Amino acid sequence: MLNDNLKIIEELESSVRSYVRSFPTVFTKAKGYKMWDMEGKEYIDFFSGAGALNYGHNDPKMKEKLVEYIMNDGITHSLDMATKAKVDFLDKFNEVILKPRNMDFKVMFPGPTGTNTVESALKLARKVTGRTDVISFTNGFHGMTIGSLSVTGNSSKRKGAGIPLQHVVTMPYDNFVSEDLDTLEYLERFLEDGGSGVDLPAAMILETVQGEGGINVARFEWLKKIEEICNKFGILLIIDDVQAGVGRTGTFFSFEPAGIKPDIVCLSKSIGGFGSPLALTLFKPELDIWNPGEHNGTFRGNNHAFVTATESLSYWEDKAFEESILRKSDKITEFLNSLVEKYPELKGEVKGRGFMQGIETPVSGLASKVAAAAFERGLIMETSGVEDQVFKLFPALIIDDEGLENGFKIIEESIKSIIKNKELVTN
Amino acid sequence: MLNDNLKIIEELESSVRSYVRSFPTVFTKAKGYKMWDMEGKEYIDFFSGAGALNYGHNDPKMKEKLVEYIMNDGITHSLDMATKAKVDFLDKFNEVILKPRNMDFKVMFPGPTGTNTVESALKLARKVTGRTDVISFTNGFHGMTIGSLSVTGNSSKRKGAGIPLQHVVTMPYDNFVSEDLDTLEYLERFLEDGGSGVDLPAAMILETVQGEGGINVARFEWLKKIEEICNKFGILLIIDDVQAGVGRTGTFFSFEPAGIKPDIVCLSKSIGGFGSPLALTLFKPELDIWNPGEHNGTFRGNNHAFVTATESLSYWEDKAFEESILRKSDKITEFLNSLVEKYPELKGEVKGRGFMQGIETPVSGLASKVAAAAFERGLIMETSGVEDQVFKLFPALIIDDEGLENGFKIIEESIKSIIKNKELVTN
C-alpha cells in the first residue's frame, strides 16, 4: 500500500524530486513537532519544512481561525485587492513586529515564495540606485529563479540555469578564507579603488546565518562592518531573512542582535505561520518608488496565509516566547558540543545559532549517513552545505523539552550505530 | 470604517499595489461568481483572480474536502516529501486529464506560482539542448522574475528588471505586423540562414491566447506551423498555459483544439482549484534529465492546494462541463459582437476565445473607463494590453446564465453612460 503510493510518485513525478528520496515514506498527518506516515509510524520533526514551520504543524489556534474563515466563505485569492484578512495582517504586523522594534518599513507582497521576494528586492535596489551589479557572498542561497540564482553560490545549482549568471560579484562571507583573514578589508579595497574592475553595486545581499550554505554564522561585528561599508559607499543592504527570520535564530528578525538596520528585508517560509505560501518584502519608505504593478504575481494575495499569519504574530506579543527559544537554543548547543566531544570520529564542529544549528564533519558522506540512520529511528533531519557536510537541527520553535530530548537521543544513537561500523567513517 | 481599512493599506503597503486602486474597497466574502465588500455591497466577478478562480469562489465540494483535511491535521507543507494528498492528486491528474488526452507527461512541482513554472521550463529546455537562447513572442507575458521577464514583451515591465534582459529573441506573434504578413515565413528564414545573427534557440515559449498582452489569439494553423518549425529545427515548444489553461478557453489545455503536442507545458493559477498557490510543469518523459533538487522551492508541496486541486478535477470527468463552457462562450461572443455593432463609438474589435474574450478599442483610456463604470455598478472587470486598450470578460466557468446576463447588463449600461458623455470618448 505504501509502496503503491510511492510507485505513483516514481512514475509520474519528475526526477527533480529530492526529499522523498531521503525520507522514503508517505506522510498523512502532522501535529506540533510530530508527523505520521500512512502506516502510522510516528516521526519527530527536526526539519520543519526547511524553516517554513517554525510554529510546528497545525497549530490549534491558527487552525481554528483558518477553518472558521473558510467556513464563512472568506476570500481565498485576491491578488492585491484589499481584503479584511489582509488589512488585519498588515495592522497586526505593524503593531506587534515593526513598531516595537522601531522599524519603519513599507510592506510589499511579491509572489508567495522566497525567490519571489528576493527577485523583488534585487529589482528595487537596481531601480533605486540605477546600478546593475549586486554583491553576494560565498555560499549564500537565495532561490532558484534566474535573478535569485545569480546571487546564489552553489555551483551545481548555478549550472542549472543553463545561461551564464551575470550582474553579480561574489565576495567572501565571514570566515570564508580563514578565521584570520579580514575579508572586509579586501571587499573595501575593491570598492574604493577605481581600478579594481568591480563597479559600484546597487546592493549587497546576505543571510545572517546561511542555512543552505552550511549553517555559517556571520559575527555581529562583521555585520556591523558590512552596514558601515554600505553606508559609506551608498550601497543598499538587503538581508534575506527567508530562512533565518521569523524566530529561527531566537529573535523575530535574525539581525536584531547585531543592531543593524537593513534597507530591504526578505521574508517568507514561516511568515504565513501555518506552512501556507506567503512572502513579504520590507523596505525603508524612501525606497518605495515602485510604479503600480511594476512587480506582481497572481498569488500575492493568499488570504488563508494572511489569516494564519495574523494569528501566528500573537506568539510575539509575549516576551516569554523569545526567551523560551533562547533557553532551548542553549540546550541544543550544549547537546551538540557534547556530541563533538564524545565522538571524535566525527571530527565535528558545532555551527549556527538559535534553532539553526548543526555539526559540520569533514568525513565524506558522514552527515548524510547520520541523517539516514535518524530517519530509520523516527527523526526527520536534513543535511546542508555544498558537500552535504553538515547535519542540521531545525526543530519547531514550539517544541517542548521532552521532544528535544527524544530527538537528541535518536541523533546520538544514530551516530553511535554508524561509528561502530568503521567503514562508514572512512573517507 | 471602510476608509480606515483602506488607509491602513495606503500607509503600510508599498506603492507597487495595483488592483486596489481600480477596485477601491475592502472585500470580505465570496461565493461562486459573487463577491461582497465589508459594507455588504455585492459584486459580480468577471475577473476571477485573473484566471486563478476558474471554478469560482469557495466551491462547496472543494471547501468541504479542504476543511475536513485541515480538521484531521493533514499535512499542510511538505516540500517534495511524499504525502497522501500529493499522491492522490498525481493519480487523479493522470487518470482524468493526461490519459484520456493521450498525454504522457512527467509532472514537476516548482514553486507554486506562474513565474516559477516558467523559470523551470526555461531551465529545463536549456539543459536538455545545451543552448542558451529562447524565442519568445511579441506581447507575451510570462512572469516577473528575471528568467520569465526576459521572455515577456511589455517594455515597462522589462524596464523594472534594472538590468538588460538577455538570451532571448522576440519574434512576431500571429497577426502582430498585419493580418496579411506571414510572420512565420519570416521566423523560419532567421532559423535557416546561417548568417541571420539568430542562434538556434533551446525553445520557443508562447501562450495560445495572450491574456495580459491584449487577448490576442493565435490561429490553430499558426500554432501547427510553429510546432512544425520546432520539430524541423529541433527546438523545444513550451506552451505557457498558466492563464489560458484549466478550461479558460473551453478545453482543459488551451492547445487541445489546435492538435499540437508541446514538449513542455506550464500550469498554475486555476490548477489548485480553490485559489491557493500551486504550479505544475509538465514535460515529455525523455526530457526528464533533472538532477534531484536541481530546481526547487520551499512551497512546492502545498497540500491544501493538492486537496482542492484533486477535487476540482472531478469537473472534468463529465463531458457536460466542457460543453457548458463552449455554450456560454458563444453567448459571450454574441454579446460582445452586439456591443461593437450597437456602439460604433467604441471602434471596438472583439478578441479572444472561450471565457477569455474582450473588446479592444483604440480610443485612448476608454477601456479603463468602461471597467471603472462597471465597478461602480457592481461588476469587477479588468483591462489588458500594453496600453490597457482591451476590457476583458473573465467570468468563472461555473457562472450560470443569469450571472452572465446580469454582468452583460452592467457592461452595456457602463458603456452607454460613458458614450453619452462625449468628452470621454474623444482621444
Add this chain to the structure above:
Amino acid sequence: MLNDNLKIIEELESSVRSYVRSFPTVFTKAKGYKMWDMEGKEYIDFFSGAGALNYGHNDPKMKEKLVEYIMNDGITHSLDMATKAKVDFLDKFNEVILKPRNMDFKVMFPGPTGTNTVESALKLARKVTGRTDVISFTNGFHGMTIGSLSVTGNSSKRKGAGIPLQHVVTMPYDNFVSEDLDTLEYLERFLEDGGSGVDLPAAMILETVQGEGGINVARFEWLKKIEEICNKFGILLIIDDVQAGVGRTGTFFSFEPAGIKPDIVCLSKSIGGFGSPLALTLFKPELDIWNPGEHNGTFRGNNHAFVTATESLSYWEDKAFEESILRKSDKITEFLNSLVEKYPELKGEVKGRGFMQGIETPVSGLASKVAAAAFERGLIMETSGVEDQVFKLFPALIIDDEGLENGFKIIEESIKSIIKNKELVTN
C-alpha cells in the same frame, strides 16, 4: 624552395590561417593590379586585400611620398600626439572629402582596424543615448572583437566568441525574407509597440552593400526608409563603410547616392591608401561627447598611413576618377550578366554594385571551385556569403580595361572548365 617556405607557415602559424589555403603560394612583389609569387608567376588581383587596396599595390605617388617621409626620419608612431603628417591628412580629408559633400563630421582615430572603428562607434552610440541595445541586420559583418562580433550575423563566427553575444537585436536586411516582404514595416512595428519585447535601441548599424555576407545590396529607398525610422525614434544610424567605402561602390562613401546622412560612419581598409593599417570614425559634432582617452589604442597614430592616405585623396580631386569607376563597373555588370546567360548551369544571380559585384550560385561548392580554377590560371578572387555561395570581383579601382578583360577571360575559362566536368556542378 616555395614548398620550404610554405612548410614554415604550416609548422609555425596557427591553424586559424585561411587565405593561404585558397592561394597556396608565397607572394613577393606587387604593382598596380598585379602580384607575383616567389617563382615569378604573375597574378591578376581581383581580390585587392578584401577591399584594403582600392588604389592597387604600391601606387607610385604614394610610394614616393612614403619613402621620402621615412628617409627624412618622419615620425612613424605618435599615438594621438599631433604630427605634421596627421594634421596634413586631417586638413586634406576635410577639404577634398568632407566639405565638397557638405559633411560636418568630427574625426576620431581608433585603433587602425575595421573592428576598432566599429567598437568605437557602438560605444559612442550607447554613451550618447544611454541605451544598451543595437539593431544589426542579417548577414552583416562588422568584425571579430566581442563588440563587433555581437552585431555580426555569421553563426560560425559568432560561435567563436565562446560567450553568448548580447545587447543586439538582428533585423532582416533588405530582401532577406523575400523580395515581396516589406521587412521595414516589420521593424517599425517592433519599435512602436510597447509590448514587442524589443527595447528602443541606441543605434542601427549596417553596410549599404554587404561584402562578407554575400554581396547583398540594400536599395536606396530601403536605406532612406531606415534613415526615416531612425529619425522618428531617435535612433542613431551607423554606416559601416569599412569595405564598401573609399570608392568601392563608385563614390567615396557608399551611401552618397542614397542621399542619406548617417550619424556615425566607420572607415578603414582602403582609407590608408597603400594598404597600411588605419581607421577613422566620423560622427556629427553634437555626438562628440567623448572624454579624453575614453577610447584609445596604441597604433591610432600610424603616420606612414597618414602620409599615403593624404596622397591617395588626390584621386578624388578629379571627378574623372569617379566617372571611370562607374564606367568600369558597368563593364563588370555586363560581363557577369553575360556569364549568367551563357552558363545556365551556374543558376547564377548577379549581385552587388560598383566594384563590388559577384555571382551567387545555389550549386553547393561551385563558387569555390570557380575561384580555385581561376587561381590556377593566375587570377586571385574570393568567395563570400555564409555558404561561400558567391564568387566576387574586387579589382582595384585603378585597373585598366586590359586588366579587366584579362581577368574576365580567366573567369570564363575557369567556369567552362568546371562545367565540362559534370560531377562538379552536381549538388
Add this chain to the structure above:
Amino acid sequence: MLNDNLKIIEELESSVRSYVRSFPTVFTKAKGYKMWDMEGKEYIDFFSGAGALNYGHNDPKMKEKLVEYIMNDGITHSLDMATKAKVDFLDKFNEVILKPRNMDFKVMFPGPTGTNTVESALKLARKVTGRTDVISFTNGFHGMTIGSLSVTGNSSKRKGAGIPLQHVVTMPYDNFVSEDLDTLEYLERFLEDGGSGVDLPAAMILETVQGEGGINVARFEWLKKIEEICNKFGILLIIDDVQAGVGRTGTFFSFEPAGIKPDIVCLSKSIGGFGSPLALTLFKPELDIWNPGEHNGTFRGNNHAFVTATESLSYWEDKAFEESILRKSDKITEFLNSLVEKYPELKGEVKGRGFMQGIETPVSGLASKVAAAAFERGLIMETSGVEDQVFKLFPALIIDDEGLENGFKIIEESIKSIIKNKELVTN
C-alpha cells in the same frame, strides 16, 4: 604656424584625443631617443610610444630594410596569404626567440593591435575549455574593445562600454589589498569551494608588470603560485605582454625570470620594431584548435611591419643587448631612489622593473605636474595609474648613458621647480 596646425586638430579631431593635450606641439621628426617639433625644438623621449618604440625612432638598419622593401614593390598588405616577408619573420622569430628559450608556440596574427591579440586569446581560451568566465586582476589593462575591456580594471574606461561588462571575475593583483595579505590564498578558496559563486574560469589573464595600472609589479613567487593554481584547476594562463614584453623589463618576454610557462602570450606594441602596427598571439600547439578564419582581421598581414620586425630581432642575437638593458635599468632605479630620498615632499615610492619604472606619489596631481614641467624642459614622459598617481620612465632600450642622464637632469629640475612652489604640493 604651430598654432594653425594645432587649431586644425582642435577643429577636426574628436574630443577623445588625449596625448596632444599633455604634449601640445606638432612633431615632425624623430631619431633614436629624440624627437623634434615643427619649430625645431628637441625633446628627449622617455615615453617611447607607450612601449611601442622600444628600439627608438627610425632605427637605421630597420629603416634601410624597409625602404629597400618598398622600393622593390614588396607586398604591403597580404591578409594571411603567405609572403616572403612573413615567412622570413616567422622563421627568424622561431630561431632567435622561441627556440633558444625552449618555447614551443604556435603563432597567430590577429588584427595588428594589442586589443586584437587579447580578444583572440580570450576567444581561444573559451573555445578550448568550453567555459565562459575569465579571471582578471585589479588594475589590469588589456584594451578598449568589449572583450578586452571586460578584463580591464579601470572604472572610467569600463563605463565607456555603455553596457555591463560580463563573464569576468576580478581578483586582487599582488599587493592589491596590502603587503601582508596573501591574496592567492583567497583566490584559491574561491576556486576550490563549490559554493563560492565563482565558476571555474577558462583562463586567468594578467600582466607581469601593470603599465597602465600604475607600474605595479607582481613578485616572481606570486607568478609561480598563479601558474600552480592554473595547473591545479585546469585553467589557462594568459600573459598579456603587450606592454611589458619585447625587452621592456629586460628580457624578451617579461615572464622569463619568473620561470613560468604561460599557455597563451599576447604581443604587440614593439614587436613590429619600427612602430608599425603588428600583433602576435602565441600559444601551446595543443591549444591550436582554431578553424580556418575563425578569428581574422584585414590588417593581420602588415608586411612593412614584418620587415622591420625581422630586422629588430637581430638585437636579440647578441646577449650584450639584454645585459645593457639590465645595466641601464639599475641606473634608473638608482636615480629614482635618490629622488625619493632627496625630495621627501614627493612621499614617493619607486615602482616597476627594467625600463618600466616610475615614482608613485599620493600627493594629488603631483605626478602630472612633474610630467608637465618636464615637457616644458624638453622631456616627454607619461603618468600612469587610475588617479595618474605615477610618473613613469619609459625610455627606448637603445638609449645611451648621456641620454639617460640628460633625461634625469630634466626630471630632477622639474621636481625642484614644483616643490619650490609650496601650493603645488599641497593636496
